[in-house]
Amino acid sequence: MPDTLPSSVRAEEAHAAAVAPRPNDDPARRVAAAVRSLVLPVVVAVAVGAIFISVYLSAFHAPVARDLPVAVVGSAAQAAGVQDRLPERPSDTFSVRAVEDAQAARSAVQHGEVFAAYIPEGGAVTLLYAGAHGPSVTALLLDELGEVAHEGGQSVEAVDILPASPQDTRGLAVFYTTFGLVLAGYLFGIMTYQLAPGVSMARRLVGLAAFGVAGGLAVASVVSAFGALPAPFFGVAGLVALVALAVSASTMFLVRALGVMGSSAAAVVFMTVGNATSGGSLPAEFLPSWLEPFSSVLPVGVGVRAVNGLAYFHGEGVLSGVTVLTAWIAAGVGGLLLLERARGRARRSTLVQGAGGKRP
Structure with a gap:
């Protein structure tokens, strides 16, 4: 059957079809899509940044050692005595344990089992440590264990038996x-x-x-x-x-x-x-x-x-x-x-x- 509609009517129908809402042009869906494209990136980026800051501040704003292992040559009573003379810090900063002799103490430091070895010998103390652990750890050990020896009236000789590479002065x-x-x-x-x-x-x-x-x-x-x-x-x-x-x-x-x-x-x-x-x-x-x-x-x-x-x-x-x-x-x-x-x-x-x- 031939099309007998005037051209003006056909044009109006075509325009109406073009501007009529489509199933995918639902306003609610458009709003949801806009929210996802604009809001979601902001939320994710801010969340990642907040997690970054939270983790780093928690880890490094005031770092304190916990159960830092230290060997003491001697009996369990002597190790306990060193533990008791440690400066007042959180009670779990160091974990002091007794070892039989200086050779066992040296081996424990060399194999990373302890961070330092406290070897009392009469009126003196030899303190073995590994500089490879970094300057912050070294400073803590020398200060704290040196104070223990001085409190007992003993002199201290600190010996770095595992120094960091000369090309790595900051241990990084x-x-x-x-x-x-x-x-x-x-x-x-x-x-x-x-x-x-x-x-x-x-x-x-x-x-x-x-x-x-x-x-x-x-x-x-x-x-x-x-x-x-x-x-x-x-x-x-x-x-x-x-x-x-x-x-x-x-x-x-x-x-x-x-x-x-x-x-x-x-x-x-x-x-x-x-x-x-x-x-x-x-x-x-x-x-x-x-x-x-x-x-x-x-x-x-x-x-x-x-x-x-x-x-x-x-x-x-x-x-x-x-x-x-x-x-x-x-x-x-x-x-x-x-x-x-x-x-x-x-x-x-x-x-x-x-x-x-x-x-x-």
Whole structure:
């Protein structure tokens, strides 16, 4: 049937159809979309900043050691006497224990089991310590244990049996060696999806492995060039590579699972809590009780302890560090593979249902 409507009527109908509300133009939905696009970024960014400040102020506004282990050569009664003569501080600042002889005391310091050894010998005290723990720890030990000896009328000879590298006067080389690839691993985990969203999982995992190996070798080369750590080149490279892989694989999983929120979650876990509890500037014994456990489970803390042990303390913390970091890598990669498999099944199911619903 021919169209007999005047052109003016047809034009009015077309205009009405164009301006008529559509199902997706519901005002409530537009408001909700605007709130998500404007308010959510503000809320997330402010929350991340508030968490950052809260964690760092809690950790470092007034750090006080808790249960800092110290060895005393002698009987349990002599160790208790040293504990009683310690200056008035929080009662759990030091954990004093007795050891049999000076050789056992020296070994405990060298293996990182204690922070200092108090060896009374007549009218004098020999105080063994490890300068590799950093100047803040050294100052605390010399002041407090020196006062104990002076109170007992004894002179003090302090001996640094594990000094920090001459190229690391502030004792920060271990932290920067480890943390450099924590930041890089976080960025890699985000950029691998931003720059190459369509890459297959196999190629993505090859890129992850290449990043870890290349990053570990690069960091070890820089550390070796500066002579900042008395540690074997490939040992440093291997540990740093494991830290990088642990952070990047976990970040990849969080980003893939949660999208933009995943990158925020990774920033909080690795860059904020991980950094604050790493033990890079002060040992974990100086952290508040609610933060200290993170030092032994997050990649940054276990990496710092492993690199420090490799450089100075006869491998203390290396085995446990490798174990924890490997678990992080396995969890990140395993989570990615399971997530991709689940999403692949969901896509295939959707395609099958769509094909079944079509009419010939």
